[in-house]
Amino acid sequence: MIIHADMDAFYASVEIRERPELSDKPVVVGGSAQGRGVVSAANYVARRFGIRSAMPMAQAIKRCAELVVLPVRMELYAQVSTQIQAIFHRYTPLIETLSLDEAFLDVTRCQRLMGPPAHIAELAKLMVFKASGLQCSVGVSGDKTTAKYAAKLNKPDGMTIIPPWEAEEVLRNVPVIELCGINQGIGAFLAARGVYTCGDMKQLPIGELGRRFGNPGRRIWLMAQGLDPEPVRSCLPAAKSIGHGKVLAPDTRDPAMLRTYLLHMSHRLGERLRANRLVAQQYLFGLRLYRGWLRTIERSLLPCDDEMVIYRLGERWLERGWRGQGIWQLRIVALDPRSPCQDDLFQRKHPRRVRAHRAMDGINARYGAMTLTPARLLGRSSMPDVISPAWKPGGHRKSV
Ligand SMILES: [Mg+2]
Secondary structure, three states, X not given: OEEEEEEOOHHHHHHHHHOHHHOOOOEEEXXXXXXXXXXXXXXXXXXXXXXXXXXXXXXXXXXXXXXXXXXXXXXXXXXXXXXXXHHHOOOOOOEEEEEOOEEEEEOHHHHHHHOOHHHHHHHHHHHHHHHHOOOEEEEEEOOHHHHHHHHHHOOOXXXXXXXXXXXXXXXXXXXXXXXXXXXXXXXXXXXXXXXXXXXXXXXXXXXXXXXXXXXXXXXXXXXXXXXXXXXXXXXXXXXXXEEEEEEEEEEEOOHHHHHHHHHHHHHHHHHHHHHOOOEEEEEEEEEEOOOOEEEEEEEEEEEEOOHHHHHHHHHHHHHHHOOOOOEEEEEEEEOOOEOOOHHHHHHOOOHHHHHHHHHHHHHHHHHOOOOOOOHHHHHHHHOOOOOHHHOEOOEOOOOO
16 A cells, blocks of 8 residues: 655745745746746646746746746755655655655555554645645555556645555546656657557557566556556665675585685675775674574674674674574675764774785785785685675576
């Protein structure tokens, strides 16, 4: 169950909230008052004059002489948008922000806790209004495309529910180009094959769209039938991380070999952190077992970029956490890589270590990875040299 929430005339509504005396006047935000530029947003009074966003400002002014033209204040809108997102987060962590004023909420798994989607949608609308004084329109359905289409149907301050089992029927007579993501180009391709409405889509074999547009093409075919397969992609704060993984020979149990792999991955991770001038303090270590993963997050005392510090964290955990089970894969991820800050000046690693790394990284950059390595990694050539996504049961691909 997906809710699409779309703020009504967002930029204009924020401006009017700041200046309530403008509420019954035609207001646009955008361009410049001298008539250049375009309309970024128009309130509903202005829309009665036929003014739309993306319209040249000169044309908008021609349509309505009393038009109030306000400059864009993006920081303010972003601030309000953040407040509204925070409200949505009370309902579900699965939120995909499309722009400052639009978001998808996946509430499939919230229903037991919060009630049916229509109830959640109504509550969200109310909370948005209470917290920001702004109105939004929501669409509720079983997939993203139908939910987004539904939200447009009753603007402003609307709520439209299209039960998933009715989506195909509701979309049947809707022109395909009204669906979000179907532009004029794709529309022309479809029209040339007799597909104008969503209902026409079934006449076209899905493979024809697939051949021309690949997976997005196949998605379009499904979208038209209210079956958009695209999940809500929640935008948790960009979890930047740097990781390395290694697929091992299946069911590896040799502790010495595991340590060698651990050192190898630590080595590559350290090298990459240094190459990007980053340090990290939290590391995720993961071992893939026959079924599931054995995982831990370990913290180093200080932020670092030193493979030996990373390796020792992993080794200590192996001693504690690994009971000799067969291992299929090993992963190390630096979870919080960031630029070293002033504080780190007091925590600098030993100058000899800095020089050693500089020399080693320089030589490896010039003569190829692993030209200079810890002696324990010299024997690694006897092991399959693979990176995780490339491993196939039939054999190993050489890693880069
Ligand atoms: Mg909007």
